[in-house]
Amino acid sequence: xxxxxxxxxxxxxxxxxxxxxxxxxxxxxxxxxxxxxxxxxxxxxxxxxxxxxxxxxxxxxxxxxxxxxxxxxxxxxxxxxxxxxxxxxxxxxxxxxxxxxxxxxxxxxxxxxxxxxxxxxxxxxxxxxxxxxxxxxxxxxxxxxxxxxxxxxxxxxxxxxxxxxxxxxxxxxxxxxxxxxxxxxxxxxxxxxxxxxxxxxxxxxxxxxxxxxxxxxxxxxxxxxxx
Numbered sequence: 001x002x003x004x005x006x007x008x009x010x011x012x013x014x015x016x017x018x019x020x021x022x023x024x025x026x027x028x029x030x031x032x033x034x035x036x037x038x039x040x041x042x043x044x045x046x047x048x049x050x051x052x053x054x055x056x057x058x059x060x061x062x063x064x065x066x067x068x069x070x071x072x073x074x075x076x077x078x079x080x081x082x083x084x085x086x087x088x089x090x091x092x093x094x095x096x097x098x099x100x101x102x103x104x105x106x107x108x109x110x111x112x113x114x115x116x117x118x119x120x121x122x123x124x125x126x127x128x129x130x131x132x133x134x135x136x137x138x139x140x141x142x143x144x145x146x147x148x149x150x151x152x153x154x155x156x157x158x159x160x161x162x163x164x165x166x167x168x169x170x171x172x173x174x175x176x177x178x179x180x181x182x183x184x185x186x187x188x189x190x191x192x193x194x195x196x197x198x199x200x201x202x203x204x205x206x207x208x209x210x211x212x213x214x215x216x217x218x219x220x221x222x223x224x225x226x227x
Contacts, residue, residue, distance in 0.1 A: 025056055026092040033087035038104050041085055043078045051075055053083075058097055066100040069109075114183030117146055122177050125192065130171045138163045140175055140187055148185030150175060157193050 032039070041053040041060070050063040062085065064075055072078065089098040128142035137151040150173075153159075156166050167173070179186035 023092065025058060026090060029055075029058075029087050029090035029097060033090050036086050036107070038084055038086050040082050041099065042082050043080065046075045046079060051078055053099070055097070055099075060097040060099050062099045062101060066102045069102050069105045110183075113146065116144070117180060117183045117185055120146070120177055120180055120185060122180055124177050125174060126177065126187075127172065127174055130167050130169050130173060133163045133167060133169060135162065138167050140173060142175075142185075146185060148175070148177070148187040150187045150189055154178070154186075154188035154190045157190055 031037075039055075041055060041062075043051045043053055043062070045052045047061075050061055051067060053060050053062065062083070064072065066088075067075070067078060067083065083101040084104050085099040085101045086104055087097070088100045088103060089096055091097075126142050126144070128140040128148075130138050131141040131147065132139045135152075137149050138155065139147055139149055141147050150163075152163055155163055160166055173189055174192055175187040175189055176191040177185055178188045178191060
């Protein structure tokens with residue numbers, strides 16, 4: 001008699017268990033959330049506060065604030081369109097699978113800005129406008145679309161208490177790039193300002209008369225004075 005194992009449905013019960021199958025799906029979505037994996041979905045319908053799509057037969061929700069970087073007033077226009085999304089919440093107990101398209105767009109925009117910033121050479125001089133003032137410095141929007149920080153210590157040749165003392169929002173300025181790190185630009189206005197040289201004190205030349213001349217002058221002063 002053959003020793004071959006006889007296959008039966010019992011051998012596949014664990015694989016056909018709906019609960020185990022669902023748990024495996026949810027675990028995959030948790031992995032996608034942790035890895036920030038990007039994938040595409042098609043919007044199926046509009047509900048209160050967002051839109052619905054389906055991923056591996058699971059119903060997923062995309063909040064209205066997460067369908068785009070800009071506000072979409074009419075969500076109906078998205079039905080049938082494809083969105084690139086990533087998982088931001090996967091909770092099997094609450095049956096909540098939430099996706100976000102705006103998170104993907106933000107990640108891509110951040111990566112693009114970082115790449116552009118890293119290509120800027122330290123020491124280059126650029127033009128821009130002051131877009132905001134903080135206690136610790138001023139943020140300047142450069143003509144190339146990038147933004148950088150001018151620390152309060154890099155604004156003026158002399159120490160100032162607040163950036164608002166010498167700058168205003170919307171003011172055009174020239175800046176020098178003094179550091180690029182992790183996609184962030186450190187700028188300086190001070191580096192382009194000629195150092196203020198203190199005027200040398202004017203020394204008056206004092207001429208001291210010779211002793212004999214001094215005596216003569218004293219004699220002139222005593223003339224006519226009767227003692």
